[in-house]
Amino acid sequence: MEKISVIIDGKVFEAEKDTCVLEVARRNGIYIPSLCYHGEVPSSGGSCRVCLVEAHQGGRMRLVTACNYPVRQGLEVKTDTPLVQRIRRGILELLLARVPNSEVIREMAAKEGVTEARFRKDEGESERYKCIACGLCTHVCAEVVGVHAIAMVGRGADKKPATPYDKPSDVCIGCGACAYACPTGAIQLKEKDGIRRIWHKDFEMVRCSVCGVPYIPKAQVDWIVKRTGKDRSFFDRCPDHR
Amino acid sequence: MTQELSKFDRIIERYERSEESLLAILQDYQREFQYVPEEGMRRLSEVMGVPLSKLYAMATFYKALSLVPRGRHTIKVCTGTACHLKGAPQILETLERELRVKRNGTTEDGEFTLECVNCVGACAMAPVILVDEVYHGQNRPSKVMDIIKKQVGS
Numbered sequence: 001m002e003k004i005s006v007i008i009d010g011k012v013f014e015a016e017k018d019t020c021v022l023e024v025a026r027r028n029g030i031y032i033p034s035l036c037y038h039g040e041v042p043s044s045g046g047s048c049r050v051c052l053v054e055a056h057q058g059g060r061m062r063l064v065t066a067c068n069y070p071v072r073q074g075l076e077v078k079t080d081t082p083l084v085q086r087i088r089r090g091i092l093e094l095l096l097a098r099v100p101n102s103e104v105i106r107e108m109a110a111k112e113g114v115t116e117a118r119f120r121k122d123e124g125e126s127e128r129y130k131c132i133a134c135g136l137c138t139h140v141c142a143e144v145v146g147v148h149a150i151a152m153v154g155r156g157a158d159k160k161p162a163t164p165y166d167k168p169s170d171v172c173i174g175c176g177a178c179a180y181a182c183p184t185g186a187i188q189l190k191e192k193d194g195i196r197r198i199w200h201k202d203f204e205m206v207r208c209s210v211c212g213v214p215y216i217p218k219a220q221v222d223w224i225v226k227r228t229g230k231d232r233s234f235f236d237r238c239p240d241h242r
Numbered sequence: 243m244t245q246e247l248s249k250f251d252r253i254i255e256r257y258e259r260s261e262e263s264l265l266a267i268l269q270d271y272q273r274e275f276q277y278v279p280e281e282g283m284r285r286l287s288e289v290m291g292v293p294l295s296k297l298y299a300m301a302t303f304y305k306a307l308s309l310v311p312r313g314r315h316t317i318k319v320c321t322g323t324a325c326h327l328k329g330a331p332q333i334l335e336t337l338e339r340e341l342r343v344k345r346n347g348t349t350e351d352g353e354f355t356l357e358c359v360n361c362v363g364a365c366a367m368a369p370v371i372l373v374d375e376v377y378h379g380q381n382r383p384s385k386v387m388d389i390i391k392k393q394v395g396s
């Protein structure tokens with residue numbers, strides 16, 4: 001792997017060529033706000049736009065999304081110039097108008113001094129009231145879990161993650177990875193009496209034979225066993241009691 | 243059921259088994275059934291090995307594809323600025339009443355789907371309606387039903 005050096009906010013860092021700016025910044029403790037990117041999810045990023053930074057290279061400056069801009073030798077990144085701040089505030093204001101109920105967005109916006117959106121607020125149905133339609137959940141479902149239970153449905157302002165026909169999906173295993181990955185906590189996952197409910201479907205949970213806590217959907221165990229050939233008895237106990 | 247499936251298979255068989263064929267197949271569904279039936283989507287997913295979620299995302303993205311049955315004929319009422327001023331609201335009202343259907347709805351007998359569009363580029367003929375893509379201008383509430391009946395021959 002080729003090592004290069006890149007300048008971020010005046011400091012020089014060494015990094016592997018083509019790592020994204022956001023990763024390099026994170027590893028070195030430099031804050032760039034981000035929502036839709038996850039390092040383990042190949043197609044993630046590039047959607048929410050809050051990670052915009054100035055990229056200076058070859059005498060030119062461009063505003064780029066840090067989460068999918070590759071670092072090259074000679075690149076200089078500025079994460080906090082007046083221009084970046086202004087654009088960032090604009091984006092956060094739009095997000096705030098879209099999901100005024102999201103604590104994550106409210107906090108992130110407040111950090112940049114945005115507390116109120118001038119635009120008409122969107123307080124749609126509860127189902128998507130925190131969703132910024134970034135698509136991360138659907139990428140996780142397709143690329144990390146590999147079941148393709150949900151996808152981005154519709155277009156424009158009505159776009160949302162959903163199962164086909166908003167019905168319980170035949171392929172969903174109830175793993176909850178989508179809910180876990182969602183930056184704004186927009187996906188409902190409820191658990192009661194050993195039953196997990198997510199995406200309109202109920203999942204029977206397997207209980208740990210030691211502590212009795214329901215900890216994994218049976219459908220997820222079936223999926224892992226089928227895919228990896230792991231012994232089913234492995235799942236008799238929760239991670240704390242293995 | 244088998245018969246149902248084979249009518250989808252007949253369409254699917256016309257194409258190569260590749261991702262590039264998906265949209266064309268959905269378009270053929272639309273043409274043949276006036277909408278994209280859920281069973282047809284499930285069958286396509288099965289035959290092509292493509293996740294249903296992906297097909298559903300496609301079908302909801304393209305405006306040319308409809309997930310609910312559409313009428314045999316489509317009536318589009320232009321509600322652009324010029325047509326609006328020239329009385330499009332009255333035309334629309336008349337059609338909604340006469341056909342007993344709301345905008346974006348389909349009549350009970352499956353004959354007509356009523357839609358609104360914004361300026362079809364024929365403002366000089368305002369107010370304009372399109373019946374299965376045929377333009378009719380200078381409409382009046384009292385005449386509009388006759389024009390439609392004459393064209394579709396009912």
Ligand code: SF4
Pocket residue numbers: 130131132133134135136137138161181182183184185186187
């Ligand atoms: S539910 Fe969460 S992860 Fe999925 S699109 Fe909405 S904000 Fe993004």
Ligand code: FES
Pocket residue numbers: 033034035036037045046047048049050051052065066067068
């Ligand atoms: S984190 Fe970069 S665009 Fe969302």
Ligand code: FES
Pocket residue numbers: 320321322323324325326360361362363364365366368369370
């Ligand atoms: S407004 Fe109706 S054709 Fe232009």
